[in-house]
Amino acid sequence: MSSNEERPRTEVADKPKKSRAKSEKKSTPDLSRRQFIKGAGIASVAASAGALLADRVVEALPRPQTGGTGGAGVVGPGEVPVTLKINGKLQRLNIEPRVTLLDALRNHLDLTGAKKVCDRATCGACTVHIDGRAVYSCTTLAIDAEGRDITTIEGLEPSGGLHPMSQAFWDNDAQQCGFCTPGFVMACAAYLEHEPNPTREGLEKSLGGNLCRCGTYMGIKDAVLDAAMMTKKKGAVA
Numbered sequence: 001m002s003s004n005e006e007r008p009r010t011e012v013a014d015k016p017k018k019s020r021a022k023s024e025k026k027s028t029p030d031l032s033r034r035q036f037i038k039g040a041g042i043a044s045v046a047a048s049a050g051a052l053l054a055d056r057v058v059e060a061l062p063r064p065q066t067g068g069t070g071g072a073g074v075v076g077p078g079e080v081p082v083t084l085k086i087n088g089k090l091q092r093l094n095i096e097p098r099v100t101l102l103d104a105l106r107n108h109l110d111l112t113g114a115k116k117v118c119d120r121a122t123c124g125a126c127t128v129h130i131d132g133r134a135v136y137s138c139t140t141l142a143i144d145a146e147g148r149d150i151t152t153i154e155g156l157e158p159s160g161g162l163h164p165m166s167q168a169f170w171d172n173d174a175q176q177c178g179f180c181t182p183g184f185v186m187a188c189a190a191y192l193e194h195e196p197n198p199t200r201e202g203l204e205k206s207l208g209g210n211l212c213r214c215g216t217y218m219g220i221k222d223a224v225l226d227a228a229m230m231t232k233k234k235g236a237v238a
């Protein structure tokens with residue numbers, strides 16, 4: 001058996017294809033946020049993500065067997081070199097394979113926008129994008145994100161200014177303590193890519209994977225509708 005075959009089977013969200021997204025939209029008008037978000041790398045999270053994404057998950061990319069003490073075909077448990085592409089830049093780390101993407105971001109790269117709240121795929125405070133998809137970084141192993149395009153709240157707007165979704169949150173007073181806000185902004189931005197014509201009712205269901213203890217849901221829904229409008233206007237001018 002090859003070393004790749006011996007690695008545990010894990011899943012990460014695949015890159016969305018425009019044509020596929022269109023057909024899915026037609027057949028799933030009530031797409032829920034639980035279905036929309038994908039916690040990669042943990043089977044229980046994959047199960048809660050629902051059947052909608054079942055045909056779009058892929059196995060983690062094979063990687064060279066380096067470091068660790070487990071012998072041939074086993075990665076870790078010691079540190080191994082991992083290269084992550086985050087906000088367009090390659091970051092090289094030596095981390096144990098058990099390190100989550102969230103911990104790699106926060107503890108090794110000083111990217112603290114994604115928050116650790118529940119640490120178990122429930123609240124969405126840790127949401128980042130992997131290949132354009134919203135993902136819980138607390139239940140994604142960093143090693144499984146190798147070779148993927150990772151975007152954090154720090155890199156959501158490549159120009160360095162405010163992303164339209166962040167601006168809309170600001171304009172609609174869609175935060176109080178702000179702890180859930182980066183995760184919500186990332187989730188909402190990914191959702192808008194998927195659904196450029198959001199409705200209040202659709203948002204009700206679709207944002208169910210992110211929780212706000214301060215109860216700013218009204219503002220958040222207004223923000224997404226505003227951001228959709230802003231994005232359309234921008235598109236019309238361009």
Ligand code: FES
Pocket residue numbers: 115116117118119120121122123124125126127136137138139
């Ligand atoms: S910290 Fe990841 S879902 Fe709550």
Ligand code: FES
Pocket residue numbers: 174175176177178179180181211212213214215216
């Ligand atoms: S603004 Fe406080 S948890 Fe959402």
